[in-house]
Amino acid sequence: MYTYLLNAAIIAYACATGLSFAYLVQRHETTHRLASLATASGWAAHTLALVVAAVETGRPPLGTLSNAVSVAVWVVVLVAMIVERRSGLKLLGAFVMPVVLVLGLKSTVGPSPMLAPALGNAWIWVHIALALIGIAAFVLNFAGALMYLLQERQIRAKRPGRFYYRLPALETLDHLTYRTLALGFPFLTTGLILGALWARTSWGSLFAPDPVAFFSVVAWVIYAGTLAGRAAGGWRGRRAAYYAIVGFAALVLTLGAGFFLPGMHGA
Amino acid sequence: MALFAAGLSHKNAPVELREQLAADGDKLRELLRDALATGVVREAVMLSTCNRVEVYGVADAPAAARAAVFGALCQQRGVPSAVVDSLLYTHEEADAIRHAFRVAASLDSMMIGEPQILGQVKEAFALAQSSETVGPALHTLFTQAFAVAKRVRTETEIARHAVSVSFAAVELAKKIFAGLGGRAVLLLGAGKMSELAARHLVEHGAFPIYVVNRTWSRAQEMARALSGTAVPFDELAAALTAVDIVVTSTGATTPVVTREMVARVIHGRGARPLFFIDIAVPRDVEPGVDTLEDVYCYDIDDLKQVVDANIRERLREAQRAEALVEREVTKFKARLGDVEVIPTIVSLRERLEEIRTGEVRKTLARLPDATPETRAAIEALSAAIVNKVLHAPITKLRESSRAGSHRSWLEVVHELFALGRRA
Numbered sequence: 001m002y003t004y005l006l007n008a009a010i011i012a013y014a015c016a017t018g019l020s021f022a023y024l025v026q027r028h029e030t031t032h033r034l035a036s037l038a039t040a041s042g043w044a045a046h047t048l049a050l051v052v053a054a055v056e057t058g059r060p061p062l063g064t065l066s067n068a069v070s071v072a073v074w075v076v077v078l079v080a081m082i083v084e085r086r087s088g089l090k091l092l093g094a095f096v097m098p099v100v101l102v103l104g105l106k107s108t109v110g111p112s113p114m115l116a117p118a119l120g121n122a123w124i125w126v127h128i129a130l131a132l133i134g135i136a137a138f139v140l141n142f143a144g145a146l147m148y149l150l151q152e153r154q155i156r157a158k159r160p161g162r163f164y165y166r167l168p169a170l171e172t173l174d175h176l177t178y179r180t181l182a183l184g185f186p187f188l189t190t191g192l193i194l195g196a197l198w199a200r201t202s203w204g205s206l207f208a209p210d211p212v213a214f215f216s217v218v219a220w221v222i223y224a225g226t227l228a229g230r231a232a233g234g235w236r237g238r239r240a241a242y243y244a245i246v247g248f249a250a251l252v253l254t255l256g257a258g259f260f261l262p263g264m265h266g267a
Numbered sequence: 268m269a270l271f272a273a274g275l276s277h278k279n280a281p282v283e284l285r286e287q288l289a290a291d292g293d294k295l296r297e298l299l300r301d302a303l304a305t306g307v308v309r310e311a312v313m314l315s316t317c318n319r320v321e322v323y324g325v326a327d328a329p330a331a332a333r334a335a336v337f338g339a340l341c342q343q344r345g346v347p348s349a350v351v352d353s354l355l356y357t358h359e360e361a362d363a364i365r366h367a368f369r370v371a372a373s374l375d376s377m378m379i380g381e382p383q384i385l386g387q388v389k390e391a392f393a394l395a396q397s398s399e400t401v402g403p404a405l406h407t408l409f410t411q412a413f414a415v416a417k418r419v420r421t422e423t424e425i426a427r428h429a430v431s432v433s434f435a436a437v438e439l440a441k442k443i444f445a446g447l448g449g450r451a452v453l454l455l456g457a458g459k460m461s462e463l464a465a466r467h468l469v470e471h472g473a474f475p476i477y478v479v480n481r482t483w484s485r486a487q488e489m490a491r492a493l494s495g496t497a498v499p500f501d502e503l504a505a506a507l508t509a510v511d512i513v514v515t516s517t518g519a520t521t522p523v524v525t526r527e528m529v530a531r532v533i534h535g536r537g538a539r540p541l542f543f544i545d546i547a548v549p550r551d552v553e554p555g556v557d558t559l560e561d562v563y564c565y566d567i568d569d570l571k572q573v574v575d576a577n578i579r580e581r582l583r584e585a586q587r588a589e590a591l592v593e594r595e596v597t598k599f600k601a602r603l604g605d606v607e608v609i610p611t612i613v614s615l616r617e618r619l620e621e622i623r624t625g626e627v628r629k630t631l632a633r634l635p636d637a638t639p640e641t642r643a644a645i646e647a648l649s650a651a652i653v654n655k656v657l658h659a660p661i662t663k664l665r666e667s668s669r670a671g672s673h674r675s676w677l678e679v680v681h682e683l684f685a686l687g688r689r690a
Contacts, residue, residue: 027424028587029422151442155439155442155443155563156557156563158565158569158572158573159572159576160573160576160577160580161576164442165424165428165580167442168442168445169441169442169443169444169445169446170442170443170444170540171443171444171445171540172445175445234537234538235538236538236561237538237540237560237561238560239560
């Protein structure tokens with residue numbers, strides 16, 4: 001049941017991705033409406049899938065890394081829908097849905113390492129949930145940065161192309177990346193601290209030799225630097241966007257490490 | 268009986284001729300009334316702008332109607348009608364509907380998407396209404412044309428992107444800044460075009476405005492005109508630190524704003540974007556200024572390039588608009604049939620109801636002893652007969668309107684039931 005629902009959600013997300021790209025190219029309002037509909041129905045199926053998983057196993061659907069990524073995707077889609085509704089940024093889907101689709105596919109196929117077996121402690125769920133919400137915010141942060149760089153290039157090139165007409169003002173996009181950074185960072189930080197504390201109690205060391213922990217700390221350092229730069233040094237625009245992309249790359253490595261490298265988080 | 272649109276426009280007639288034919292208010296009213304008085308035109312609306320002179324109408328023979336209207340117009344304006352006749356185009360039925368929709372939606376305009384034409388069409392329609400030359404067919408046609416124009420405007424972007432340099436500059440500013448409200452503008456030099464650009468910025472909420480000019484009195488004058496503040500020329504660098512948008516248009520032969528000057532002020536700006544709109548020729552802003560972080564600069568050629576791209580974007584959008592119009596034309600053809608048939612059906616019913624009530628009254632007057640039951644029976648009987656008689660012709664009319672062949676049937680029904688001349 002869980003698998004069926006999840007597959008339905010993935011298929012809907014795939015449709016939404018295709019429709020979002022189509023909207024980017026030809027801009028029919030109907031296409032956008034269909035894309036929103038596909039996203040919303042995918043999300044509904046996804047919600048059901050997670051509820052079913054929780055009921056079947058009797059605990060939060062975070063037992064395996066795949067489950068956890070699936071929850072992250074669920075949060076991303078929810079936040080993206082809210083941001084799109086509130087900001088009228090109709091192109092967001094074209095930048096977020098591909099990431100959603102890739103992560104979503106990853107959560108259904110391939111190996112699915114069990115997250116650390118000794119998950120008796122409730123704190124570990126909080127650790128996972130907070131880290132995932134952080135990741136969800138950073139997916140949007142990445143999308144905003146990508147849009148910023150595209151729009152900036154168009155304006156600097158002085159040759160308005162498709163994106164120039166479709167994308168909003170540079171400042172708007174910069175605000176989006178700033179706000180998603182400011183939103184995601186506390187979650188990521190708390191998630192990491194809880195993880196470190198838990199690591200000390202269960203493995204006896206704050207810094208266990210674990211690739212997931214390593215890459216997430218790298219990502220955290222990048223995001224912390226960007227946030228500090230923005231808050232104090234007036235970093236913004238292109239520089240902030242580049243760091244958003246580098247930070248997201250580190251997060252992708254974190255998840256990749258979870259799936260493919262041996263360590264305390266599984267595999 | 269056919270719907271038609273005939274006339275000439277910027278596409279086929281020289282501007283001198285269009286100017287000669289252009290007529291306004293009272294002249295048009297006179298023309299419209301005369302046209303209907305001849306009997307060859309049943310309904311008419313005349314559209315007269317500097318880009319087109321057209322008549323939209325309903326007539327048995329559109330060619331004759333066109334000849335009557337334009338003959339009178341040529342006579343009135345003193346233009347040889349042979350010249351005009353050779354240029355006139357005529358669209359009938361679906362083509363006329365399409366033409367009306369395209370004109371109102373600004374798809375047939377010289378600059379696609381220009382906003383004036385819809386207002387002009389509305390005025391032309393109102394004028395014809397006040398001259399009582401609008402009947403049900405044109406009323407439906409124009410009401411729908413306004414709706415289609417609105418749809419085209421909101422659902423496509425044919426009117427969205429600026430086609431003038433100064434508006435293109437404002438749009439660019441809106442792609443850099445999230446809204447122009449409260450953005451400080453510096454006006455450097457005092458060209459007409461830069462003043463226009465500044466006014467557009469102010470209309471979008473930009474504030475405050477600073478004016479710098481080598482001639483102090485000129486700076487003050489311009490500042491007064493724009494409700495801004497004049498700033499001495501040697502405080503230019505300080506002004507650059509404070510503002511968000513700079514519009515330059517001095518007559519200087521060497522750049523007034525150098526890269527080095529901007530590089531110095533950029534540190535004091537806290538990484539806020541700085542946008543130069545350089546309308547001067549030769550340029551006032553040194554090339555390479557916009558290689559600095561957060562500095563953007565568009566000169567007049569860049570802006571023209573943007574305008575060209577905007578026009579191409581409008582043309583792309585126009586294709587979508589054409590498809591939308593095509594769908595509306597198809598829908599409208601069916602509706603127009605109903606609209607033309609309904610008044611006849613109504614008057615047919617009224618005619619027979621009138622006969623029925625008259626006859627019932629006469630009959631009842633001769634039967635003073637009739638019980639209420641008898642009276643009711645007589646009423647019911649007569650009503651039933653009328654309904655039975657009407658059933659076949661009404662069905663036929665409705666069917667024919669769907670098939671598009673209703674006009675000849677309307678004539679027949681009017682003749683047979685003596686309904687009088689149709690409105």
